[in-house]
Amino acid sequence: MTELLPGPLRAGLPSAGGWRILIVESDAADALALEDGLRRQGHEVAAVDRGSVALEAHESVDLVLLDLELPDLDGLEVCKAIRSVSCVPLIVVTARGSELDRVLGLQAGADDYLVKPYGFRELMARIEAVMRRVRTQRRLGQAIDHGPLHIDVNSREVSVDGREVGLTRKEFDLLCLLASHPDTVVSRKRLLQQVWGDSWSRRTVDTHVSSLRGKLGGSGWIITVRGVGFKLGSA
Numbered sequence: 001m002t003e004l005l006p007g008p009l010r011a012g013l014p015s016a017g018g019w020r021i022l023i024v025e026s027d028a029a030d031a032l033a034l035e036d037g038l039r040r041q042g043h044e045v046a047a048v049d050r051g052s053v054a055l056e057a058h059e060s061v062d063l064v065l066l067d068l069e070l071p072d073l074d075g076l077e078v079c080k081a082i083r084s085v086s087c088v089p090l091i092v093v094t095a096r097g098s099e100l101d102r103v104l105g106l107q108a109g110a111d112d113y114l115v116k117p118y119g120f121r122e123l124m125a126r127i128e129a130v131m132r133r134v135r136t137q138r139r140l141g142q143a144i145d146h147g148p149l150h151i152d153v154n155s156r157e158v159s160v161d162g163r164e165v166g167l168t169r170k171e172f173d174l175l176c177l178l179a180s181h182p183d184t185v186v187s188r189k190r191l192l193q194q195v196w197g198d199s200w201s202r203r204t205v206d207t208h209v210s211s212l213r214g215k216l217g218g219s220g221w222i223i224t225v226r227g228v229g230f231k232l233g234s235a
Contacts, residue, residue: 018043019131022061024054024078025093026070030116034065034093037120051078058082058090063127068094068105076108083109083169087156089130090169093123106204107211109168112196133173133194144179147234149216151179165215170195174208178222178232187229205230 021043025031031047038045046061048054051073058064064082068075075094082090092105097115105113111130114123144151148161156172158165167175173195178186191205209230213219223233 019062019127020044020060021046021063021065021127022054022057023047024051024064024066024070024075025049026067030067041124051075054078055081058086058088061088063131064088064090065093066090066110068092068096068101076104079105079108079110087169089134091123091126091130093118103204103207106170106196107168107207109170111169144176146179146182146232149179149221149234151176160216167212167215171208171212171215174205175212175216178230182232185225185228185231189229191229 018041021038023031023034023038023045025034025047026049028049031049035045035047046057048057049071051070054064054066055078066075066079068079070078075092079090079092082088089111090109091112091114092110093114093116094101094105095116096105102113102115111133112126114126142152142154144153150159152158153176156167156169158167158172158175174191177191177194188202188205196204209222209224213222216222220233223231225231
């Protein structure tokens with residue numbers, strides 16, 4: 001496998017040579033093919049085959065491509081562990097393709113989920129979509145306040161009445177999108193496009209909305225407008 005890339009995470013800013021991408025892949029042939037393809041696109045690439053190494057290596061990259069089938073740790077646990085300490089964009093790339101697998105991957109904090117075998121052009125499109133959403137998120141501003149709800153966009157921290165609320169990456173992105181348009185009903189289609197890349201089901205939105213309501217402390221925080229979408233409410 002390739003040596004790890006040195007240097008600190010640059011928080012979503014591309015270098016002159018492209019993104020710094022970490023591949024976490026136990027299949028050597030798959031990792032090599034992916035490395036070659038990404039390098040041809042101008043990206044800096046490192047690959048590791050163990051989850052324990054990925055838990056340290058993710059700190060120096062702009063994006064993680066994570067297989068779930070690893071020899072030492074379960075990929076979902078690796079995803080959760082990375083997300084608990086970092087907001088680095090992460091795409092699951094795996095042979096696990098059931099709806100349950102996808103849901104578990106997203107709930108673990110993945111920004112996107114791609115099932116093998118896949119086309120390289122689709123992977124590149126998903127990478128660009130994820131990184132575009134990261135850049136857009138950072139342009140929204142430093143903080144959003146809505147009554148007792150406080151959202152720090154840069155640190156991705158949320159609190160209600162001073163109580164810290166722990167959210168997954170997708171939950172944060174969903175809440176931030178709604179909070180950025182507090183008097184607007186955001187359509188389900190727009191939520192799917194901007195938070196999930198238009199690749200997931202109706203149930204995905206409903207699951208995350210339900211989880212957000214529970215974590216924020218009340219169903220009134222997110223109002224369902226039947227047949228249209230959702231809007232930000234209050235406690």
